[in-house]
Amino acid sequence: GAVVSQHPSRVICKSGTSVKIECRSLDFQATTMFWYRQFPKKSLMLMATSNEGSKATYEQGVEKDKFLINHASLTLSTLTVTSAHPEDSSFYICSANNPPRETQYFGPGTRLLVL
Amino acid sequence: DQQVKQNSPSLSVQEGRISILNCDYTNSMFDYFLWYKKYPAEGPTFLISISSIKDKNEDGRFTVFLNKSAKHLSLHIVPSQPGDSAVYFCAAIPNAGGTSYGKLTFGQGTILTVHP
Numbered sequence: 001g002a003v004v005s006q007h008p009s010r011v012i013c014k015s016g017t018s019v020k021i022e023c024r025s026l027d028f029q030a031t032t033m034f035w036y037r038q039f040p041k042k043s044l045m046l047m048a049t050s051n052e053g054s055k056a057t058y059e060q061g062v063e064k065d066k067f068l069i070n071h072a073s074l075t076l077s078t079l080t081v082t083s084a085h086p087e088d089s090s091f092y093i094c095s096a097n098n099p100p101r102e103t104q105y106f107g108p109g110t111r112l113l114v115l
Numbered sequence: 116d117q118q119v120k121q122n123s124p125s126l127s128v129q130e131g132r133i134s135i136l137n138c139d140y141t142n143s144m145f146d147y148f149l150w151y152k153k154y155p156a157e158g159p160t161f162l163i164s165i166s167s168i169k170d171k172n173e174d175g176r177f178t179v180f181l182n183k184s185a186k187h188l189s190l191h192i193v194p195s196q197p198g199d200s201a202v203y204f205c206a207a208i209p210n211a212g213g214t215s216y217g218k219l220t221f222g223q224g225t226i227l228t229v230h231p
Contacts (some may be wrong), residue, residue: 004158006158011197032217034218034219038205042223043204043221043222043224044159044204045179046218046219049217049218057191072163091156093158093159094158095158095219097217102147102208102217103149103161103164104161104219105161105184106158106159106160106161107158108157108158109156109157
């Protein structure tokens with residue numbers, strides 16, 4: 001089946017630093033990847049759609065300068081949380097589309113803790 | 116505005132019995148539906164999907180039913196196993212065209228507990 005990996009699985013950083021999270025599709029190419037954020041006891045919230053070779057599309061209320069997305073190749077998208085603050089602490093999950101019909105396969109998630 | 120709703124926050128089932136998880140949607144533009152299983156601190160795992168041109172799709176122990184007129188879908192797990200205990204999310208994708216193409220809209224999730 002389609003496998004999506006994320007790295008790192010968890011990261012602890014100091015407030016003000018930037019953190020990069022990688023999302024890779026391991027056995028398929030994905031022109032579109034998605035980045036989600038999950039708050040405790042809540043459903044997944046779509047943050048942005050990452051398109052290979054073009055700018056990401058951000059959902060309403062998501063700061064694009066805060067959450068930088070780069071989809072450099074058909075198998076890699078990165079999310080950089082810039083100048084992280086404690087309120088950015090969350091569980092970030094990426095997904096990638098693979099047939100049939102835009103089925104999204106999710107990565108294992110990255111737990112970010114900003115101190 | 117919750118376009119995909121899972122009204123049961125939790126469900127408890129005995130091992131070997133059937134688990135039925137329900138999901139309702141309001142957006143008539145949705146034409147592809149998926150079920151995901153999720154453990155804490157992990158990404159969702161794709162289980163099964165169904166297109167709006169069908170009313171049933173089966174894969175092993177998992178069967179998804181779609182009632183378009185009622186805008187309702189359900190996931191049946193038979194027989195239920197303790198390893199099925201997890202949070203189950205239904206999700207929907209709108210048909211082609213528009214800015215929402217390909218985007219999943221998730222329900223709130225239902226916690227399934229299967230007792231031995």
